[in-house]
Amino acid sequence: MDVSEYNDGNGKVIVRAKLDIRDAKRIVVRELPFGSTTESLxxxxxAAAKKNKLKIAGISDYTAEEVEIEIRLARGIQAEDTIDALYAFTDCESSISTNxxxxxxxxxxxxxxxEVIKHNANHLLEVLEAELKVEEKQLRKRLHAKSLEQLFIEERIYKHIEEVKDQKLINDAVRQGFKPFETKVKELTNDDIENLLKVPIRRVSLYDINRANKEMKQIRSRLREIKEHLDNLTFYATTFLDKLIKKYREFYPRRTKITSFKQVDAREVAQRNLSLKYDKDSGYLGYGISNGNTLFSVSPYDRVVVIRKSGAYALHDGVEKLFVDKGMLYCDFVEPERIFTVVYRDEKGYPCVKRCKLEKFVLNRGYDLIPERCRILGLTTDPNPQVHVTYKPTPRMRVLEEEFDVSIYPVRGNRAKGIRLASKTLKSIKIIKKAIPEENKDQPPGDR
Structure with a gap:
């Protein structure tokens, strides 16, 4: 269990199944994560295998008293390479929100x-304090009764009532008998006198002074302990909790192991085993279409940049089937350092070039690569392109064709306008690869 995002009880915890990967050709689930059953797992x-997210040959459930789910891997697949996919695409890992x-x-x-623990801790202190005070009251009552009984028997106060028959006079006689011991007896109530009169004769004759002293000594000792606990209530509470933990720890062991998980990104572990196709006749793009040319392999989590013939572009996620119109200019994964060279005709008909990087996107949001009322004539990601431009002939025009080395033009932001190549009406353009002189062919690109 990973509690790094627990956030003091108002976040989440991540739980995982316990996996046995000692055999490279199979994985055995030994413990289920909280909230899962063998059937749901x-x-x-x-379901993940059906969607080609896992490469497995079969699953067998041998669970009895202990969990044992065997996952047999496909040929050529190793256990270590499959663990991340199990955590990313199955219930082997789950996130539990806590509130x-x-x-x-x-x-x-x-x-x-x-705050909840603090409240409960304060409540525990109140309960323990109340219990100690109740016990203290009971012990003082017992000590008082024992002291009266000891005086009543040892000092033979009971002799004062042998000849008295009236109940009121009996009580007075008992009080008179305790008069000499007022320093030892702070209070003598009618209930105390009644309890003393109930002492059986046999108990009087067999009264053990040493035993009575021992009992009163134990009571006084316990009262001193209670006073010390009340004076140090916090320490007493922690000691009380430690005793509970020691007593019940072996009966209620911790079932989870707290650790820190390496976060598994589903995009990283997903296999690129789907063919992304583009049907130029219908204008549809995706791995879910049956017709069209295959561009490259993707996973259901891959994001691709699509540039349409109008110059609009966007970042799309999980392209199963998407209409991008006929004449799509570009489709690939995001590469922030890739330089795009766009040649377009501006609203006056003049040729313009724009070089930029497509670095930042909002998913599925549309952007424009060129200004309004302009038309793209060519696009390339070649780092050193040349453009062959043909102009519409006009009277006195001598140069009808030109070549431009557009690699010398600066790379600007994706929202910047392009640079005009010439103030002549454009007829057509052709993007060609820059020729490398014979003497520089063997040199590294950085030294040419």
């Missing part, structure tokens, strides 16, 4: 765990 694996919802002052509210 197997179903998630089968501490409590009722406070008769209203529901969400609190951090720290």
């Amino acid at each position: 197997i179903n998630s694996m089968a 501490v919802l409590v009722i406070r002052d008769r209203h529901p509210c969400i609190l951090p765990v720290t």
Whole structure:
């Protein structure tokens, strides 16, 4: 379990199944993540395999008292290469949101765990303090009764009532008998006298002074302990909790192991086993179409940049079937350092060139590569392109064709306008590869 995003009880925890990969050709699930069953876990694996996200040969469930789900891998696939895909595409990993919802002052509210623990700790102190005070009261009552009984028997106060028959006079006689011991007896109530009169004769005759002293000594010792606990209530509470942990730890062991997981990005572990096709007749692009030319292999999570013939471009995610119109100019993965060279006709009919990088995108949001009322005539990602331009002939025009080395033009932002190549009406253009002189062919590109 990974609790790095627990956020004091108002975040999430990530739980994973325990996987055995000692055999390179198979993976065995030994423990299920919280919230999963063997059936739900197997179903998630089968669904991932059906979508070509996992390469497995079969799944067998041997679960009895202990969980044991065997995953047999396809030929040529290793266990270590499959673990990340299991965590990314199946229930072997799941995220559990945590929210501490409590009722406070008769209203529901969400609190951090720290505040809940603090509240419970204060409540525990109050309970322990109340228990100690109740016990202290009971012990003092017992000590008082024992002291009265000891005096009543040892000092033979009971002799004062042997000849008295009236109940009121009996009580007075007992009080008179305790008069000499007022320093030891702070209070003598009618209930105390009644309890003393109930002492059986046999108990009087067998009264053990040493035993009575020992019992009172134990009571006084416990009262001193209670006073010390009340004076150091926090220490007493932590000791109380430590005893509980020691007593019940072996009966309730921790079932999860707290660790930190390396985050698995589904895009990184997804296999590129889908053919991205473009049907130039219908204008559809995607790995879900049956007709068209295959451009390259993708996964369902790949993002691709598409530039349409109008100059509009966008970043698309998981292109299963997308209409991009006929005459699509470009489609590929995002490469921030790639330089695009666009030749277009401006609104006056003059040739212009624009060089830029497509670095930042908002997913599925459309952008324009060229200004309005302009038309793209050519696009290339060649780092050293040349453009052959043909102009519309006019009277007195001597130069009808020109070649431009557009690699010398600066690379600008994707929203910048292009640079005009000539103030002549354009007829057509052709992008050609820059010729490399014979003496420079063997030199590295950076030294030419």
